[in-house]
């Protein structure tokens with residue numbers, strides 16, 4: 001079964017205006033359960049647009065999005081929000097952690113928002129931080145962490161609610177090459193050990209080569 005299915009996705013910006021552009025033009029893409037797929041494309045090709053649509057943060061103008069075998073077309077906000085919160089983890093190029101909360105709290109808050117008991121959420125945050133080697137940083141705020149540490153905490157937050165699908169938009173693009181390699185190792189370890197499916201956008205051919213499959217986004221479609 002596919003964890004993610006995108007079928008015939010069309011996305012335009014500024015429709016009907018002289019500035020209209022068609023960013024995604026009938027795009028088909030599938031990520032099988034447990035598969036880790038690289039999405040490679042130059043800047044501006046539409047990677048973020050595609051990941052936002054896959055992550056139910058935006059809707060396509062045409063086409064179908066299926067997550068975990070469930071069609072999202074015609075679903076209301078309540079279902080889309082629940083699927084986004086429980087089934088999908090998102091990692092961005094910049095960590096987007098909440099600055100006034102500690103590393104642990106940043107991982108606890110999404111769980112509380114999903115109705116998890118505080119004690120369970122605390123234990124899960126501690127477990128995730130241990131897995132990325134950051135137990136000693138649990139009480140640090142984001143500004144007190146290095147760039148690589150911030151991204152490792154952002155991975156933990158993305159995994160806080162036990163998603164099945166990880167969507168990552170240049171997750172190490174903001175780090176120096178050595179740190180990027182280390183942080184990517186941590187990400188791959190955690191993805192593989194949890195059996196997550198993942199779609200990871202990257203410019204970096206060496207990182208892409210470590211995934212199960214590489215897809216190129218070109219002229220609004222997947223070119224293989």
Ligand code: ADP
Pocket residue numbers: 013014021023041042043044045046047048049050
């Ligand atoms: P990538 O992530 O590959 O760099 P994006 O998905 O961010 O690409 O953007 C794809 C194209 O769509 C770019 O040409 C960008 O300028 C345009 N674009 C993105 N968001 C918007 C928007 N909200 N309104 C108009 N154009 C946009």
